Amino acid sequence: MSERKKLIIIGMGETACLAYEYFTHDSEYEVVAFAVEGAYYTQPTFYDLPVCRLEEIQTHYPPNKFTAFVALSSGRLNRDRTKLYLSLKEKGYQLASYVSSKAFVWHNVKIGENCFILENNTLQPFVEVGNNVILWSGNHIGHRSKILDHCFITSHVVISGFCTVGEYSFLGVNSAIADNTTLAKDNFIGMGAVxxxxxxxxxxYTGNPAQPSKLSAKKFCKVKES
Known part of the structure; x- marks a missing residue:
């Protein structure tokens, strides 16, 4: 068995806990440390592994020897995760993706970096998943659909064939997207919306059929609007 790749998980919240579990027990990576921004540094170890300040990560874990994974959820319409993803890219790190061994991923599916694709997802032929995308468990991504960068798909979401999901979008549990539909950038699709x-x-968008809200998605998610 070849030596496992060394991985630093960015974050110490629940998503980081789950990332540790999945990468440790179902991937080619070995988690060797955690890193958080200095303002959130509260303890020197986590899961019996060292924790370093993100501002010092290059000193302790240089990018030519270690890979990183940004384990944040969908805060501020995915901006929190994206901020750290871009920061690690600028520091020269390769970003790992996790794809569950219990997901169905057709051979010609394309998946970007810093993605987190959990169990029981179905990704049909010619699907494309961008960078920094989270697919929680049990979703269906139909043939030739595209999920663009920095999205969060929760659970039991159906994205039919020939669809596009715009950057930074959030799709709630049990939402459904019809064939040949394009979701624009910065969409917040409510639970069960069609x-x-x-x-x-x-x-x-909420309801069936879904209707737009008067409140913007960025305002609802506390993202500064330009």
Missing amino acids: INKNTDENTI
């Missing part, structure tokens, strides 16, 4: 036509940018 989207059967193209959407507008920076918009919350």
Whole structure:
């Protein structure tokens, strides 16, 4: 068995705990440390592994020897995770992706970096998943659909064939997207919402059939609007 790749998990919240479990027991990576921004540094060890300040990560774990994974959830419409993802890229790190051995991923599916694809996901032929995308458990991604960068798909979401999910979008549990539908950038799709036509940018959609909210998605998720 070849030596496992050394991985630093960025974060110490629940997503980081789950990342540790999945990478440790179902991947080619060995988690060797955690890192957090200095303002959130509260303890020197976590899971009996060292914790370093993100500002010092290059000194302790240089990018030519270690890989990183940013383990944050969907805070501020995925901006929190994206901020650290871009920071690690600028520091020269390769970002690992986790794809569960219990997910169905067709051979020609394309998956970017810093993705977290959990069990019982179905990714059909010609699907494309961008960078920094989380697919929680039990979703269906239909053939030739594209999920663009920095999205969060919760659980039991159905994205039908030939769809596009715009950057930074969040899709709630049991939501469904009809064939040939494009979700615009910065969409917040509520739990159980059914989207059967193209959407507008920076918009919350709820209901069946889904209707837009008067409150913008960025305002709801506390993202500064330009």
